[in-house]
Amino acid sequence: MRTMRAAYATRFDADNPLAALAVGERPEPTHPEDGWMTVRVRASSLNHHDLWSLRGVGLGADRLPMILGCDAVGTDPDGNEVVVYPLVADPGDPRGTSILSEHFQGTLAELVAVPRANLLPLPDGLSATDAACLPTAWLTAWRMLTTKGRAEDAESVLVQGAGGGVATAAVALAVALGKRVYATSRDPGKRERITELGATALEPGARLPERVDVVIETVGAATFDHSLKSAAPMARIVVSGATAGHEPKVNLRRVFAMQLEILGTSMGTPGELTALLAFCAERGVRPVIDSVVPFGRVEEAFARLHSGEVFGKIVIDHTA
Numbered sequence: 001m002r003t004m005r006a007a008y009a010t011r012f013d014a015d016n017p018l019a020a021l022a023v024g025e026r027p028e029p030t031h032p033e034d035g036w037m038t039v040r041v042r043a044s045s046l047n048h049h050d051l052w053s054l055r056g057v058g059l060g061a062d063r064l065p066m067i068l069g070c071d072a073v074g075t076d077p078d079g080n081e082v083v084v085y086p087l088v089a090d091p092g093d094p095r096g097t098s099i100l101s102e103h104f105q106g107t108l109a110e111l112v113a114v115p116r117a118n119l120l121p122l123p124d125g126l127s128a129t130d131a132a133c134l135p136t137a138w139l140t141a142w143r144m145l146t147t148k149g150r151a152e153d154a155e156s157v158l159v160q161g162a163g164g165g166v167a168t169a170a171v172a173l174a175v176a177l178g179k180r181v182y183a184t185s186r187d188p189g190k191r192e193r194i195t196e197l198g199a200t201a202l203e204p205g206a207r208l209p210e211r212v213d214v215v216i217e218t219v220g221a222a223t224f225d226h227s228l229k230s231a232a233p234m235a236r237i238v239v240s241g242a243t244a245g246h247e248p249k250v251n252l253r254r255v256f257a258m259q260l261e262i263l264g265t266s267m268g269t270p271g272e273l274t275a276l277l278a279f280c281a282e283r284g285v286r287p288v289i290d291s292v293v294p295f296g297r298v299e300e301a302f303a304r305l306h307s308g309e310v311f312g313k314i315v316i317d318h319t320a
């Protein structure tokens with residue numbers, strides 16, 4: 001059996017997810033059925049999802065060992081440079097799909113197998129490093145702003161917990177879409193960097209100069225009340241994560257009196273990823289990258305993500 005290097009979960013640790021991370025040899029992928037292809041990964045990126053997996057959230061013990069990672073850019077067997085769309089049809093999952101590393105082995109490896117339909121061409125002008133940030137965090141932010149948040153009808157956007165991968169994406173994309181953007185972060189250094197992206201940075205909970213039309217929520221319990229208070233009449237509060245708690249108190253009087261829409265969303269469609277790739281390539285928008293780490297130091301990359309000190313995406317260079 002041929003093997004390859006990979007970063008994977010062999011067990012779960014709810015308190016210390018880093019302790020559940022293994023790096024070593026795993027079998028090379030076999031194609032589950034016709035129409036699947038193997039991609040040689042050049043670059044991937046980490047997501048908070050990888051830490052949830054190591055904690056045992058969203059990943060069943062019967063699926064272990066599981067190679068982590070949702071994002072990948074690489075070369076297909078014909079030598080084409082491709083971006084991997086990470087959702088795969090999964091009839092056994094109530095959502096109808098699962099993201100790579102939940103049921104099907106993930107991207108933090110030399111090779112990943114996916115359906116051919118999941119391969120999108122890497123557009124000219126986008127590097128593998130940049131494009132590796134887009135399929136999960138940036139796609140999620142893009143759908144939150146456009147399809148769900150209806151940003152075309154919005155003048156202002158608030159992004160909570162703005163240092164994270166999804167949140168920095170939302171700030172950069174909302175600025176590129178021409179919106180007035182406010183963003184909260186607990187960290188003064190991150191607030192300075194948010195300002196450099198073109199947003200007005202605020203401490204968590206601070207009063208905004210105006211009520212906003214769209215709120216981008218990935219933090220959850222720690223910020224949700226502030227999101228409600230900051231929303232203009234008819235605003236959309238779009239939720240794709242709950243890093244700091246998934247059971248916030250919700251002031252329903254504010255929800256109905258201000259006619260707020262609270263919208264859940266996950267990831268995006270292949271069409272939305274194609275649109276995002278084109279938007280970034282054509283408009284010169286580039287992902288906010290915290291650091292590029294060689295695969296040989298992937299454990300350090302996980303430790304950095306876990307520390308919460310990141311500003312933007314951590315990219316893994318599989319060629320190093």
Ligand SMILES: NC(=O)c1ccc[n+]([C@@H]2O[C@H](COP(=O)([O-])OP(=O)(O)OC[C@H]3O[C@@H](n4cnc5c(N)ncnc54)[C@H](OP(=O)(O)O)[C@@H]3O)[C@@H](O)[C@H]2O)c1
Nearest residue numbers: 048161162163164165166185186222241242243244266267
């Ligand atoms: N549904 C989907 O399709 C989807 C896709 C991608 C991500 N997600 C989810 O979205 C969330 C963010 O993902 P990510 O990859 O962007 O994570 P990340 O890069 O680890 O960022 C998390 C950010 O949340 C903020 N935060 C954490 N704890 C906080 C607290 N107690 N109070 C206030 N802010 C806090 C931090 O911002 P500051 O340090 O700036 O305050 C941090 O940078 C995760 O829960 C993830 O599972 C969902």
